[in-house]
Amino acid sequence: MTAAMFRAMWLNLLNDRGALIMAFVMPVLFFLVMAEIFSSASGSQMQIRVAFVDEVKDDLSIRLLDALKTSDSIEVINTEGFGREQLTDLVVRGTADVGLLVRAEGRRLDDAGGFGPSPLVLINDPSRGVTVQMLSGQIQQAYFSALPDVALGSVANVLEDQFIEFDDEQRADLDEGLSEMGVAASEGQQVGWSVDDIVEPQAVTGPPMATNHVGYYAGAVAFMFLLFSSMSGATSLTEERESGVLDRILAGPGGMVVMVNGKFLFLAAQGCVQMLLIFMTAWVVYGVDLPGHWQLWSLITLIASMAAAGLALLVAAICRTPAQARNMANITVILLSVIGGSMVPRFFMPPWLRELGWFTPNTWVLEAYSSVFWRNQGLESLLLPCGLLLSLTVVSLLGAQWFSAYRARL
Numbered sequence: 001m002t003a004a005m006f007r008a009m010w011l012n013l014l015n016d017r018g019a020l021i022m023a024f025v026m027p028v029l030f031f032l033v034m035a036e037i038f039s040s041a042s043g044s045q046m047q048i049r050v051a052f053v054d055e056v057k058d059d060l061s062i063r064l065l066d067a068l069k070t071s072d073s074i075e076v077i078n079t080e081g082f083g084r085e086q087l088t089d090l091v092v093r094g095t096a097d098v099g100l101l102v103r104a105e106g107r108r109l110d111d112a113g114g115f116g117p118s119p120l121v122l123i124n125d126p127s128r129g130v131t132v133q134m135l136s137g138q139i140q141q142a143y144f145s146a147l148p149d150v151a152l153g154s155v156a157n158v159l160e161d162q163f164i165e166f167d168d169e170q171r172a173d174l175d176e177g178l179s180e181m182g183v184a185a186s187e188g189q190q191v192g193w194s195v196d197d198i199v200e201p202q203a204v205t206g207p208p209m210a211t212n213h214v215g216y217y218a219g220a221v222a223f224m225f226l227l228f229s230s231m232s233g234a235t236s237l238t239e240e241r242e243s244g245v246l247d248r249i250l251a252g253p254g255g256m257v258v259m260v261n262g263k264f265l266f267l268a269a270q271g272c273v274q275m276l277l278i279f280m281t282a283w284v285v286y287g288v289d290l291p292g293h294w295q296l297w298s299l300i301t302l303i304a305s306m307a308a309a310g311l312a313l314l315v316a317a318i319c320r321t322p323a324q325a326r327n328m329a330n331i332t333v334i335l336l337s338v339i340g341g342s343m344v345p346r347f348f349m350p351p352w353l354r355e356l357g358w359f360t361p362n363t364w365v366l367e368a369y370s371s372v373f374w375r376n377q378g379l380e381s382l383l384l385p386c387g388l389l390l391s392l393t394v395v396s397l398l399g400a401q402w403f404s405a406y407r408a409r410l
Contacts, residue, residue: 016323026331033338033353047351048131051077051096053087055104056119060147064109064139065102067146071138075351084123091123091204092375094367097131097347099123100139109147109198118200125374126203128347136199143198204375216345218282219369223304223362224333224342225278226271230312231329233267237316237400238325241407256405260317264309264397271305293372296382300368307361307389310396317403336360364388 013020052069054061069076077096079087084103090096099122102109106119120139124132237260239245279297283290290297315332319325337343339353340362346354357363364385371381 016327021327021331026334030334030338034344047073047075048097048134048347049075049077049095050135051079051082051087051090051099052102053079053082053084053099054102055084056102056106058108060109061102061119063146064142065100067142068100068138071142073134073138088123088204091125092377093381094125094370097124097128098135100135107198109143118198120199122199122201123204124201128345131347132201136201139199214282214286215288215373216366216370218279218288219366219373220342220362222275222278223308223365224337226274226305226308227312227333227336228329229274230267230271230308231315231333232326233270234263234309234312234316235322235325235329236263237313237404238319238322242322256408257401260313260397260401260404264306264313264400267309267312268302268305271308272301275301275305288373296372296379297369299379300365300372300382300386303386303389303393304361304365304368306393307365307396310393310400311361313400314396314403317400317407320407336362341366361389361392 013023050068052065054065068074077090079090082090084101087096087099087101091099101121101123102119103117103121106117106121109119122132122135279288279290279301282288311332312329315328316325319328340346340357340360341349342362346357346363346366349357368382368385368389371377371385375381
């Protein structure tokens with residue numbers, strides 16, 4: 001009996017492709033994606049998108065930026081002809097993870113210990129705060145590898161001004177040595193040490209970093225569970241088909257299209273309530289400014305709920321059995337959530353995976369919410385993500401109606 005039960009379950013598994021994929025393919029695929037993300041995020045492979053604007057354009061700033069642009073950890077965003085306002089806009093829109101401004105009113109790069117504003121400004125979104133630490137490390141490394149003569153010259157000037165006075169011969173020897181270090185650095189030789197006061201971070205958004213993080217994960221978690229609940233509800237399509245209830249429904253007025261539309265409206269309404277509960281919690285407990293953005297939030301939430309409902313019904317309509325629908329739903333939600341940024345922030349991802357995320361509704365929803373809650377942008381910023389979500393809604397709903405009618409005729 002034990003052997004017979006084992007054989008029966010094995011045959012059931014072999015005949016259920018969805019279960020096979022969930023048991024043996026999805027774990028490996030999920031591991032590969034997560035390993036790719038975290039190996040890139042924790043090591044030298046992680047790339048940050050940096051936009052550069054140089055208002056000084058002297059020999060020192062050019063040497064420093066040239067050294068930074070050769071780093072494997074930096075993906076350079078084209079900013080030819082840009083000023084600081086356009087640089088800030090790139091960070092606000094998420095095109096760049098961080099912007100580096102060599103400002104005209106700052107100290108010279110060879111005046112590390114002087115008074116006045118820092119020569120370098122890191123324009124950043126607090127929700128991507130880790131990029132500031134990463135770029136600061138790259139700047140420090142580039143400063144002392146590309147400008148060792150400047151670094152040592154600044155120290156020498158401080159020593160001469162505050163403690164000792166060099167005679168003409170000592171000053172000549174020092175200048176000669178610094179010149180040799182500059183030549184050595186230009187040839188790629190390793191020279192230099194560290195300094196901390198040439199960089200000033202400057203956030204582009206109003207809310208504090210912790211609130212931005214909560215706002216991000218409110219949208220990410222809400223949409224992921226919205227997909228799960230919509231997929232679960234949509235499996236009733238296959239359950240009703242298998243149990244014979246569908247035949248009685250089709251005998252009534254309206255037929256299959258009316259039934260699919262009714263399920264779509266319910267799932268969309270359920271999704272709006274889910275999203276409201278999560279964002280209400282984020283507002284009450286963590287201070288996310290939901291009342292200040294309720295109109296745009298309502299628009300995004302309604303469209304996101306419709307997209308999730310349509311996609312869920314399409315997946316269910318394509319499948320033949322409830323078990324297959326449940327397995328396919330889990331596969332779809334997990335893949336979309338991992339790639340789209342619901343489980344791991346997208347700026348941790350390698351560039352190829354980050355670009356792949358644009359093919360997922362999760363990324364569109366997160367971009368829409370981030371435009372409102374983090375960047376304080378208006379309706380025009382929602383045209384692209386909401387347009388994509390509406391397109392997905394229409395295509396998915398029409399596909400669900402067609403496949404449901406097709407399955408009913410078989």
